[in-house]
Amino acid sequence: MTTATLAGREAQAQPLGAIDVSDPAIYEQDTWQPQFARLRREAPVHYCAESRYGPYWSVTRYQDIMTVEVDHATYSSERGGIQVEDQPSDMKRGSFIRMDPPRHTAQRKTVAPVAAPNNLASYEVTIRQRTRAVLDALPRNETFDWVDKVSIELTTMMLATLFDFPWEERRKLAFWSDIAVCNVNAPDAPVRSEAERFAELLRMADVFKGLWQERAKAPPKLDLISMMAHSQGTRDMSEMEFVGNLALLIVGGNDTTRNSMSGGLLALDENPDEFAKLDANRALVPSLVAETIRYQTPVIHMRRTAVRDTELAGQRIREGDKVVMWYVSGNRDESAIENPDAFVIDRAKPRQHLSYGAGIHRCVGDRLADLQLRILWEEILARDLDIAVTGPPRRLYSNFIRGIRELPVRIAA
Numbered sequence: 001m002t003t004a005t006l007a008g009r010e011a012q013a014q015p016l017g018a019i020d021v022s023d024p025a026i027y028e029q030d031t032w033q034p035q036f037a038r039l040r041r042e043a044p045v046h047y048c049a050e051s052r053y054g055p056y057w058s059v060t061r062y063q064d065i066m067t068v069e070v071d072h073a074t075y076s077s078e079r080g081g082i083q084v085e086d087q088p089s090d091m092k093r094g095s096f097i098r099m100d101p102p103r104h105t106a107q108r109k110t111v112a113p114v115a116a117p118n119n120l121a122s123y124e125v126t127i128r129q130r131t132r133a134v135l136d137a138l139p140r141n142e143t144f145d146w147v148d149k150v151s152i153e154l155t156t157m158m159l160a161t162l163f164d165f166p167w168e169e170r171r172k173l174a175f176w177s178d179i180a181v182c183n184v185n186a187p188d189a190p191v192r193s194e195a196e197r198f199a200e201l202l203r204m205a206d207v208f209k210g211l212w213q214e215r216a217k218a219p220p221k222l223d224l225i226s227m228m229a230h231s232q233g234t235r236d237m238s239e240m241e242f243v244g245n246l247a248l249l250i251v252g253g254n255d256t257t258r259n260s261m262s263g264g265l266l267a268l269d270e271n272p273d274e275f276a277k278l279d280a281n282r283a284l285v286p287s288l289v290a291e292t293i294r295y296q297t298p299v300i301h302m303r304r305t306a307v308r309d310t311e312l313a314g315q316r317i318r319e320g321d322k323v324v325m326w327y328v329s330g331n332r333d334e335s336a337i338e339n340p341d342a343f344v345i346d347r348a349k350p351r352q353h354l355s356y357g358a359g360i361h362r363c364v365g366d367r368l369a370d371l372q373l374r375i376l377w378e379e380i381l382a383r384d385l386d387i388a389v390t391g392p393p394r395r396l397y398s399n400f401i402r403g404i405r406e407l408p409v410r411i412a413a
């Protein structure tokens with residue numbers, strides 16, 4: 001019996017109340033689908049009374065997730081944070097993704113221009129040159145790790161540009177990104193405790209403080225540090241807000257796009273008919289990108305906290321309850337998306353997905369991520385690269401980032 005069939009049977013046999021989709025192991029093993037299918041069918045807004053992160057509500061249908069997303073007056077990001085797991089109270093890092101208006105509004109406004117359409121046009125040339133260089137340098141007829149040589153390499157270069165970070169040290173950004181999101185209990189975690197994580201992030205902040213001081217003295221320019229150093233909404237941030245916002249921008253701009261670069265290749269390898277469609281019609285690249293982002297769902301969930309008693313899909317939510325929006329499930333909701341478990345690169349509405357969230361916190365980097373992925377696929381196709389996945393992916397132990405740690409591939413000469 002396959003792992004997927006076994007997971008399906010187990011999900012059906014479990015008492016409904018015992019289903020706990022916050023277990024990071026189900027994402028590492030990629031066996032989360034049947035549990036969510038059952039919740040969507042039988043208990044779309046579901047209460048898990050006991051988990052390692054305490055009690056929480058799961059919102060699993062597309063429309064109910066939208067309801068929570070747009071009602072930020074009821075469902076707060078500030079009151080309890082954005083992950084099912086709370087940050088330890090003495091190590092809380094405030095960033096604007098964890099804020100409600102009005103603080104959220106001012107800080108978001110400061111950094112949003114970095115990924116606005118007029119600036120994206122100026123990045124396009126640089127991204128294309130780098131993508132070409134990375135693809136041209138890949139080994140032929142030899143197995144290598146796509147995650148390391150392509151996904152991490154390209155997204156780290158992008159981050160270094162966004163921050164105008166010292167080029168030779170750019171891999172530090174990928175390292176800090178891993179530190180910021182890792183589950184400290186994962187077998188291969190780069191840090192083993194919350195205290196260790198916190199200490200590393202403070203070291204990161206020290207490096208950035210140096211850059212900040214230089215940029216604050218110089219005239220304003222278009223990089224995230226300069227923008228924050230010169231803007232009224234961010235220039236007087238506390239140290240914890242500084243650390244939090246740096247981590248947000250590093251993770252936001254890095255892990256998510258990285259995993260879409262790996263996830264897209266894997267999905268096309270597993271669906272050769274879809275690759276044949278793409279090869280025959282390269283105008284499908286933009287919808288391939290949107291479908292990859294839906295299918296991969298790089299951010300597994302976002303959490304909110306109810307600030308008053310309310311009702312959602314017939315369930316009574318109490319003030320203070322944790323409410324978790326499971327994007328992985330909303331993106332597989334058959335009542336919103338046709339044939340949602342299939343990877344189909346020419347859908348009628350490819351952008352209809354929840355991977356970028358919605359409402360006031362909707363991802364600020366969505367167009368930039370789309371651009372990087374579009375260029376990657378245009379350049380792969382322009383070179384007619386014959387890329388085969390040669391082994392199973394190694395996935396991340398996390399209930400927050402749906403990540404691929406390693407993906408062995410081979411390019412035929």
Ligand code: HEM
Nearest residue numbers: 097252253256257298299356357358361362363364365369
């Ligand atoms: C495929 C790539 C990406 C995915 C799937 C993704 C996903 C998300 C999601 C789900 C949210 C929260 C939305 C919500 O709560 O409604 C978010 C917020 C955010 N993302 Fe992204 N993201 C991606 C790329 C990027 C990039 C490239 C950047 C940086 C340039 C970025 C920066 C941010 C920031 C700063 C926020 C916080 C927005 C706010 O709270 O107002 N993201 N992203």
